[in-house]
Amino acid sequence: MVATPSSSGPVRADVRVGRRRPTKGDRREQAILEGAYELLRDTPLRTVSIDDLAKRAGLSRSSFYFYFQSKWQVLFAMLGPVAEDVFTASRLIFERPVEMTPQEAMERSxxxxxxxxxxxxxxxxxxxxxxxxxxxxRAQWDSILGQFIEAAAAAIERDRATGVAVSGPPARALAAALMWMGERNLGLMSLRSENAIHPEDIAETMATVWLRSVFGVGTRAQSKTGTAV
Incomplete structure (x- = not known):
């Protein structure tokens, strides 16, 4: 099932407002997106044809073109909701409650x-x-990552102003380095690359890099065992 838009996160230009009932066209468009979402689990998009996508949705090739000009536009349409899910999962990085420690927030996120x-x-x-x-x-992906970077930079600046975060490189530069680090490593995980961080280690590794870079501390487990720097 294609992810549904969350109540927060990067703004999508294609979100429909209002409470009207879905039209036949809406349902057909959604059928294309849901079919593509499932098809791409096992098949690279570069090897998928328009006929494959149309057939999966139960539509003709001409009907497909009524909704999307290319298969890449289908991927474009799926990216927004997926990015919103990632943004929501990252929320504690950007808006940590006052009563929550950086370690707890970063580890959970x-x-x-x-x-x-x-x-x-x-x-x-x-x-x-x-x-x-x-x-x-590429422009859409850059825009999405840019929103993540700006949100992280604002959080770093707030924490530095209150003395919670340590001094270091300009907040936006640090946020960009950390965000692109995460994007590359998670991408390698998705590719099942031999060079990817092991799935069992990636969350702790990412949390450790963030915590030491921004706050000068390790995770809660590392603090208990005395391995934090």
């Missing part, structure tokens, strides 16, 4: 982001494969 990324990994894998050749998709 890292675990949730890894879980969401693993669930949608086949879509994010295809995005990573396509961004180099599809300018529209």
């Amino acid at each position: 890292a675990a949730e982001v890894v879980a969401v990324w693993d669930r949608h990994g086949h879509i994010l894998r295809e995005v990573g494969d396509a961004v180099g050749a599809e300018p529209e998709l």
Whole structure:
């Protein structure tokens, strides 16, 4: 099932407002998206044809073109809701409650982001494969990552102002380095690369890098065993 829009996160330009009942066209468009979401679990988009996508949705080839001009536009449409799920999972990084420690917030967010990324990994894998050749998709991905970076930078600046975070590189530069680090490592996980961090270690590893870079502390487990620097 394609992820549904969450109540927070990056704004999508294609969200329909109002409470009207779905039309036949809406249902057909959703059938294309849901069919593609399932098809891409086992089949790379570059080997999928328009006929494959139309057949999966129970539509003709001409009907497919009424909703999407290319298979890459289908991927474009799926990316927004997936990114919203990742943003929601990252919420504690950006808006940590006052009563929550950085360790608890970062550990929970890292675990949730890894879980969401693993669930949608086949879509994010295809995005990573396509961004180099599809300018529209690359621009969308850059915009999404930019929103994550800006939210993280604002959080770092707030925590530095209150003395919770340690000093370091400019907040946006640090946020960009951390976000792209996470994106690359999670992407390798989705690709099942031999060089990927082991799935059992990736959440702790990402949380550790964030905590030591931003707050100068390790995870709660590392603090208990005396391994934090």
